[in-house]
Amino acid sequence: MLYAVDMSTALPPCPQPEEPLDGTPVLVPFGTGAEEPCLRADAARNRARLLDAAARLVAEHGAAGVTMEAVAAAAKVGKGTVFRRFGDRTGLLMALxxxxxxxxxxxxxxxxxxxxxxxxxxxxxxxxxxxxxxxxxxxxxxxxxxxxxxxxxxxxxxxxxxxxxxxxxxxxxxxxxxxxxxxxxxxxxxxxxxxxxxxxxxxxxxxxxxxxxxxxxxxxxxxxxxx
Amino acid sequence: MLYAVDMSTALPPCPQPEEPLDGTPVLVPFGTGAEEPCLRADAARNRARLLDAAARLVAEHGAAGVTMEAVAAAAKVGKGTVFRRFGDRTGLLMALxxxxxxxxxxxxxxxxxxxxxxxxxxxxxxxxxxxxxxxxxxxxxxxxxxxxxxxxxxxxxxxxxxxxxxxxxxxxxxxxxxxxxxxxxxxxxxxxxxxxxxxxxxxxxxxxxxxxxxxxxxxxxxxxxxx
DNA sequence: TTACGATCCGGACCGAGGTCCGTTTAATTT
DNA sequence: AAATTAAACGGACCTCGGTCCGGATCGTAA
The missing domain is CATH 1.10.357 (Tetracycline Repressor; domain 2)
Structure with missing residues (x-):
């Protein structure tokens, strides 16, 4: 994995370590620690279903149709789960x-x-x-x-x-x-x-x-x- | 007026005429028509009060504190009035x-x-x-x-x-x-x-x-x- | 297999942006 | 001054992003 994009690694209980944030950034966190936090089975399954549902919604109704509730419903999952997994709407879209x-x-x-x-x-x-x-x-x-x-x-x-x-x-x-x-x-x-x-x-x-x-x-x- | 920034001229009943939108834009709509639609007296008064209230909110609570409802309340004006005048939150902020x-x-x-x-x-x-x-x-x-x-x-x-x-x-x-x-x-x-x-x-x-x-x-x- | 704790789930709940429409008011005309 | 009408007003209402926490579930260790 080249970089982590969803919130799986950025939310508790796996908070991302603070990064320097200066003008000379550490290129890419490359192969360095904590890449795949190895989600619990149900979490991984739901993540896949959510991404699938989101992609379907984009295809059908455009990006504007990607509502957090709609995605949750289409994936047959609670709304909270979407936020837990992707942090916010932007996170979901970036994951796509x-x-x-x-x-x-x-x-x-x-x-x-x-x-x-x-x-x-x-x-x-x-x-x-x-x-x-x-x-x-x-x-x-x-x-x-x-x-x-x-x-x-x-x-x-x-x-x-x-x-x-x-x-x-x-x-x-x-x-x-x-x-x-x-x-x-x-x-x-x-x-x-x-x-x-x-x-x-x-x-x-x-x-x-x-x-x-x-x-x-x-x-x-x-x-x-x-x- | 150098350019129109609030929605006074962009909302019905004064819809902005469509602009070309190509790569060679008409510099600035400069002194050309429909600058000051000359708001009704009450509208002008409310506009001033809204801008005043918004500026006060920015000074006190930062830009994040500028809620449309808060501005409306501080200006003692209905919420709909804020949107009518500035279109949306961005419009209000730009007017500031x-x-x-x-x-x-x-x-x-x-x-x-x-x-x-x-x-x-x-x-x-x-x-x-x-x-x-x-x-x-x-x-x-x-x-x-x-x-x-x-x-x-x-x-x-x-x-x-x-x-x-x-x-x-x-x-x-x-x-x-x-x-x-x-x-x-x-x-x-x-x-x-x-x-x-x-x-x-x-x-x-x-x-x-x-x-x-x-x-x-x-x-x-x-x-x-x-x- | 059972027990246990960490993780995840779900949906009620909240706040804020934005819309709508019946009512009020300012400008204009007669 | 009264009538008329276009514009402005206000606040109920809707949607959607985001939060919260009691309860369900998974992985693990015994």
Whole structure:
């Protein structure tokens, strides 16, 4: 498991250990302790049923139709159980996205080049952005609905993993820049809300966004003019 | 009035005319029609009392204490009146920010250089970012609380005004780039949620963010290397 | 197999955002 | 001044996210 996304490990009796939270995060909690708390049999069963029910509701009524009560009812489970398992609505929605996100994460961490290791950093950065754009384009609706409140947005494991990756590549590409800030800037370009605005509300084609990403990476990683 | 921010003009019987919504927005609805719908006397009075009450609640209990019912009660007004006037909670919160935002807007539209007209575009861009960072730093909490849902975030008048300004400067600075996308990228750096994360959760000093902005502007507007 | 404690379940309950509609009131017309 | 009408008012009402805790269930150890 690459990172924990549901609340199974974040709620009592397994409270997540406090993380540093500074500008240089511990990349990804990778293979490090307490991954699968090994739910009790009934809990695991209910978790699966809940995710299944939620996915069905999304398919039928869109993300807006995913009401905590509706999910509970569809899974034939008490409402409290949903919250116990996923913490809140955002947690449930993120759990739905979890599978794809982990595939993506595996791809850029250890997949084939140029997305994975082996290619020069700038090229990996380019590939990363295009892959992220594609992922955002699929189930955009779900990604928007799963957006956490502003002060948690940057603390969510998937986001941290992506950020850490971009940061690493940026450090290789432009070693003497303020890579933390540049990484956040690049991440901003990939924000689902922005993708949604540009593609759905401004009718920009994805190719333009991809080209824009290439251009942005080029500008950000370019050697500075002496002037 | 530079732009309409409350719902007075956006709710029946004065529905806002549909706007184009494409990538090249009509800068700012500037002095153009239907600015002050001239509320009825009682409505105007209640609006003032509501804003007053809301501001008091923010001062006393923080943004989280601004409950629609609490505001209504404090203003001695029915709950429905609050919604009629401001549309929703976000609308009310944005109305609270409106005054300062308009001052800012006036400053970069027609104030003294380098923020206002007169300085070269790159210099104005630098000044704009620093001013925006300062504005975000003041009442960050309110700005976070006033963040609209993802699919409205880019349609809110203040945001459009800022975006339009950055876009214009960028077009002057780098005429043959995809300035729409670059402008959105720069705007992302100034997002309240990001400022909050960097300053409050990562403990970065504001000076670093300002320096980062200067660097970002330099990279984005730099002449491209022939390589 | 029984007993026991940790974990989980369920649904009543609460608070807050948002809607609705019958009533009231301000502006305008006659 | 009276009548008229568009707009504003108010608060009951609904939905939904989130909490709580008594009771049921699972895993384990004897």
């Amino acid at each position: 996205l979890d599978h794809e996100e982990k595939k993506f994460q595996a791809a850029f961490l250890s997949g084939p080049a140029p997305l994975g290791p082996g290619a020069p950093p700038v090229e990996r950065l380019r590939a990363f952005g295009c892959a992220a754009l594609r992922r955002a384009a699929d189930d955009l609706e779900l990604q928007l609905a799963a957006e956490p409140c502003p002060d948690r947005r940057f603390l969510v494991p998937p986001r941290r993993a992506r950020y850490g990756h971009v940061l690493m590549l940026l450090r290789q590409a432009v070693p003497d820049a303020d890579c933390e800030l540049l990484a956040q800037t690049l991440m901003g370009y990939l924000e689902p809300a922005l993708i949604h605005h540009l593609t759905r509300q401004c009718n920009m084609p994805m190719e333009r966004l991809q080209h824009g990403w290439h251009d942005l990476v080029a500008r950000v990683t370019a050697a500075r003019q002496p002037a | 920010l409106d005054h300062e935002e308009k001052k800012f807007q006036a400053a970069f539209l027609s104030g003294p250089a380098p923020l206002g007209p007169g300085a070269p575009p790159v210099e104005r861009l630098r000044a704009f970012g620093c001013a925006a960072l300062r504005r975000a730093a003041d009442d960050l909490e309110l700005q976070l609380a006033a963040e609209p849902c993802p699919d409205r975030r880019f349609l809110v008048p203040p945001r459009r005004a800022r975006y339009g300004h950055v876009l214009m400067l960028l077009r002057q600075a780098v005429p043959d780039a995809d300035c729409e996308l670059l402008a959105q990228t720069l705007m992302g750096y100034l997002e309240p949620a990001l400022i909050h994360h960097l300053t409050r959760q990562c403990n970065m000093p504001m000076e670093r963010l300002q320096h980062g902005w200067h660097d970002l502007v330099a990279r984005v507007t730099a002449a491209r290397q022939p390589a």
